[in-house]
Amino acid sequence: MTHQINWGFPQALEDEAIYILRETAAQFEKPVLLFSGGKDSITLVRLAQKAFYPGKVPFPLLHVDTGHNFPETIEFRDWLVNTLGLDLIVRNVQDSINQGKVQEETGKYASRNALQTVTLLDAIEEGKFDACIGGARRDEEKARAKERIFSVRDEFGQWNAKMQRPELFDILNGKINIGENVRVFPISNWTELDVWNYIRREKLEIPSIYFAHEREIIERDGLYWPYSSYLNTTADEVPFRQKVRFRTVGDMTCTAAVLSEADKLEDIIAEIMEAKISERGARIDDKRSEAAMEKRKQAGYF
Amino acid sequence: MEVLRIATSGSVDDGKSTLIGRLLYDTNSIPQDKMEALHAASKRKGLDFTDLSLLTDGLVAEREQGITIDVAHIYFSTPTRKYIIADTPGHIEYTRNMVTGASNAQVSLILIDARKGIVEQTHRHFFIANLLRIPHLVVCVNKMDLVEYSEARFNQIVEDFQQLLASASFKAQQVKFIPISSLYGENVATRNGTINWYNGPTLLDYLEQIAFDHEDSRHPARFPIQSVIRPRTTEYHDFRGFAGKVASGHFNVGDEIISLPSGQKSRIKTIEQFETQLPSAHARESVVITLEDEIDSSRGNMLVKTDSVPEQRKEVTANVCWMDQQKLVAGKTYLLQHGVNRVKAKVQQINFVVDVTSNQHIEGKNDMGLNDIGSITLKTAQPIFADIYAENPANGSFILIDEFNNTTVGVGTLI
Numbered sequence: 001m002t003h004q005i006n007w008g009f010p011q012a013l014e015d016e017a018i019y020i021l022r023e024t025a026a027q028f029e030k031p032v033l034l035f036s037g038g039k040d041s042i043t044l045v046r047l048a049q050k051a052f053y054p055g056k057v058p059f060p061l062l063h064v065d066t067g068h069n070f071p072e073t074i075e076f077r078d079w080l081v082n083t084l085g086l087d088l089i090v091r092n093v094q095d096s097i098n099q100g101k102v103q104e105e106t107g108k109y110a111s112r113n114a115l116q117t118v119t120l121l122d123a124i125e126e127g128k129f130d131a132c133i134g135g136a137r138r139d140e141e142k143a144r145a146k147e148r149i150f151s152v153r154d155e156f157g158q159w160n161a162k163m164q165r166p167e168l169f170d171i172l173n174g175k176i177n178i179g180e181n182v183r184v185f186p187i188s189n190w191t192e193l194d195v196w197n198y199i200r201r202e203k204l205e206i207p208s209i210y211f212a213h214e215r216e217i218i219e220r221d222g223l224y225w226p227y228s229s230y231l232n233t234t235a236d237e238v239p240f241r242q243k244v245r246f247r248t249v250g251d252m253t254c255t256a257a258v259l260s261e262a263d264k265l266e267d268i269i270a271e272i273m274e275a276k277i278s279e280r281g282a283r284i285d286d287k288r289s290e291a292a293m294e295k296r297k298q299a300g301y302f
Numbered sequence: 303m304e305v306l307r308i309a310t311s312g313s314v315d316d317g318k319s320t321l322i323g324r325l326l327y328d329t330n331s332i333p334q335d336k337m338e339a340l341h342a343a344s345k346r347k348g349l350d351f352t353d354l355s356l357l358t359d360g361l362v363a364e365r366e367q368g369i370t371i372d373v374a375h376i377y378f379s380t381p382t383r384k385y386i387i388a389d390t391p392g393h394i395e396y397t398r399n400m401v402t403g404a405s406n407a408q409v410s411l412i413l414i415d416a417r418k419g420i421v422e423q424t425h426r427h428f429f430i431a432n433l434l435r436i437p438h439l440v441v442c443v444n445k446m447d448l449v450e451y452s453e454a455r456f457n458q459i460v461e462d463f464q465q466l467l468a469s470a471s472f473k474a475q476q477v478k479f480i481p482i483s484s485l486y487g488e489n490v491a492t493r494n495g496t497i498n499w500y501n502g503p504t505l506l507d508y509l510e511q512i513a514f515d516h517e518d519s520r521h522p523a524r525f526p527i528q529s530v531i532r533p534r535t536t537e538y539h540d541f542r543g544f545a546g547k548v549a550s551g552h553f554n555v556g557d558e559i560i561s562l563p564s565g566q567k568s569r570i571k572t573i574e575q576f577e578t579q580l581p582s583a584h585a586r587e588s589v590v591i592t593l594e595d596e597i598d599s600s601r602g603n604m605l606v607k608t609d610s611v612p613e614q615r616k617e618v619t620a621n622v623c624w625m626d627q628q629k630l631v632a633g634k635t636y637l638l639q640h641g642v643n644r645v646k647a648k649v650q651q652i653n654f655v656v657d658v659t660s661n662q663h664i665e666g667k668n669d670m671g672l673n674d675i676g677s678i679t680l681k682t683a684q685p686i687f688a689d690i691y692a693e694n695p696a697n698g699s700f701i702l703i704d705e706f707n708n709t710t711v712g713v714g715t716l717i
Contacts, residue, residue, distance in 0.1 A: 011587075012305060012586065013305075014588070015547060015586055015587050015588040016586075016588075018547075018588035019528070019547040019588050022528040022529055022545055022546075022588070023528060023642065025529065026528055026529045026601055026642070049576075050575075050576040051545070051588070052531060052545075053531075053574075053576050053577070053590075054531070054533050054535075054537070054538045054541060054543075055531045055532065055533040055538075056533070138374075138375040138377070139375075139376075139377045141360075142357065142358065142359075142360030142374065143360045143361065144360075145358070145360050145374040145375050145376065146360050146361060146372050146373065146374050161361050161363070161371070161372055162363065162371060162372070164372055164399075165709055165710045166398045166399065166401060166402045166625050166701075166710050166713065167402050167710070168401065168402060168405040168699070168701055168710070168713045169405045169406065169695075169696075169699050170406070170547075171639055171640075171641065171699070171700070171701050173639060173701060173703055173708070173709075173710045175637075175703055175708035176708055177707070177708060188375070189305075189375065189377075189386060191377050191379075275333070276333060276334040277333050277334055277335045278333035278335055278336050281333065281334075281335035281336075290339070290343060290365075291362045294360065294361060294362060
């Protein structure tokens with residue numbers, strides 16, 4: 001009997017991610033998996049399941065709930081956690097607002113995206129988490145392209161791009177000082193298409209908003225925004241119904257929809273292969289400035 | 303589809319980021335919104351052309367200064383293969399980041415500015431690519447447009463480079479020279495006919511046909527144990543599996559193994575990958591191995607086959623690239639991490655430091671500074687089971703960690 005060696009995708013990327021997850025569990029006292037309910041964190045959960053099987057996933061999931069999530073995402077999150085028997089910790093941005101630690105943005109473009117950093121850092125401190133596993137990929141954005149697999153953050157959660165540790169071969173150094181934590185990115189080397197191919201191969205369930213469906217939207221700055229009570233609209237922005245889907249899942253106030261008829265995974269994959277616009281082209285939070293992501297990362301954003 | 307990993311290197315301003323931008327542009331890998339952002343950013347900078355380097359210089363400090371500080375990982379694919387490019391800095395100050403990018407590469411791409419020829423950083427980058435035994439080296443002589451596409455100039459640089467090759471320790475490295483102009487896209491992914499004396503492949507054509515070697519699968523079998531999986535559930539009450547990634551070689555069910563350092567022997571009962579049972583596991587595969595006997599093995603131990611047991615070492619001699627502001631000092635203790643195993647190690651002596659420009663060994667030094675490359679001898683507190691890097695890179699490299707600030711300060715390859 002010979003076993004077919006698969007050097008390429010997706011097996012090689014899965015092997016690498018599992019190795020990273022096992023290193024994280026072994027090198028840290030209290031790791032946590034940052035879960036948003038999007039396709040990347042769903043992929044991470046699957047990889048974590050595989051890394052420790054037949055044992056259980058040795059760390060909890062942490063969701064920083066801005067309160068402006070798509071209801072479908074929250075529903076999916078709870079279903080996934082129950083089905084797989086995972087531990088879930090939820091922290092709410094609303095609590096940080098109530099505590100006076102952050103201030104709600106105002107105006108047409110108000111979003112809670114930036115506010116969640118404070119809630120996240122509080123949750124990390126409170127839970128004494130020393131490793132936060134995230135589903136960020138280097139192909140997403142040019143500041144993310146600079147990220148190490150084990151990326152050290154100081155006690156304020158800050159990323160210092162100029163002082164990153166060398167990372168050699170596949171040797172991972174997770175030694176940190178008290179108060180610091182490491183952000184761990186097991187799927188750094190995956191692309192958007194790799195994630196979708198993996199979801200297909202593993203037959204993973206994903207929130208319904210990834211598939212084409214009819215919903216109320218408004219058009220603003222050439223993008224289709226999901227209409228909700230969280231969105232501050234002007235008088236001339238009238239919602240209308242349209243068949244759309246979402247390529248990336250963030251808050252309802254910062255994630256734009258794309259016109260699409262793709263209601264099956266095959267169609268989504270075909271659509272992405274043809275796409276002329278990048279994945280984060282529909283992320284309104286990235287459009288604030290050329291360095292939007294880097295600035296958020298310096299402040300401790302995931 | 304296989305993934306080809308490339309690391310770029312070269313000196314400051316020789317156009318690495320532009321080359322990568324060009325490669326992406328000509329393979330239609332830049333989405334429309336990113337292209338528009340590039341146009342706008344170039345305009346804001348007062349440039350009358352679209353600066354493709356802005357695509358990879360992801361940090362504010364990089365765009366401000368027009369230099370690359372840290373490695374950016376760039377992804378693109380062709381119908382033939384997937385590529386990961388580590389765009390690494392050229393500045394000597396950031397050599398450690400260059401080594402970071404190069405350590406996982408199968409192809410080292412060295413850029414040379416056609417006007418300047420070989421400079422000190424070329425020596426350094428070639429030395430590192432050779433030291434790490436990166437199988438393929440592509441020397442791109444860039445900015446040919448600024449030397450009137452001169453064949454004589456190109457030939458001169460090739461000739462100069464041959465002298466470097468002559469002094470190399472890793473002779474099996476495949477080397478290719480290509481004259482290019484990143485700015486105008488000549489010989490990057492396409493030809494526009496300005497270099498009509500060159501009959502070889504474009505850079506992309508060359509990369510597309512590089513054959514994968516998978517050498518690590520032919521090396522001796524090494525399985526470093528990352529952790530022990532013991533579910534203790536009703537269903538898996540007696541399950542005891544060793545989780546890890548095969549570093550090199552391959553293991554089959556039924557193979558007789560030795561666990562190091564204990565020396566206990568057993569046989570492989572199962573090789574598991576999630577819910578699937580595999581007959582064998584090859585280099586780079588993450589699996590769980592169960593054994594027929596209850597032997598005492600834990601994280602940091604290594605399973606090997608009885609027919610190829612690595613030497614037990616308490617003293618190692620290695621080539622080291624030092625990557626920290628604080629000097630490496632003879633007599634000081636560091637943590638040596640070999641794979642997933644960490645032991646204390648004391649620097650016995652610095653054998654020599656290499657002058658990378660002349661390839662001369664400078665002896666009698668008591669310390670090594672940032673970006674120095676040299677040979678040192680270390681004594682370890684517990685034995686390690688490493689191979690010579692040249693014989694098995696996956697089990698022949700290590701990092702040194704500073705015990706006080708926890709940072710990775712050096713990288714070593716066993717000699």
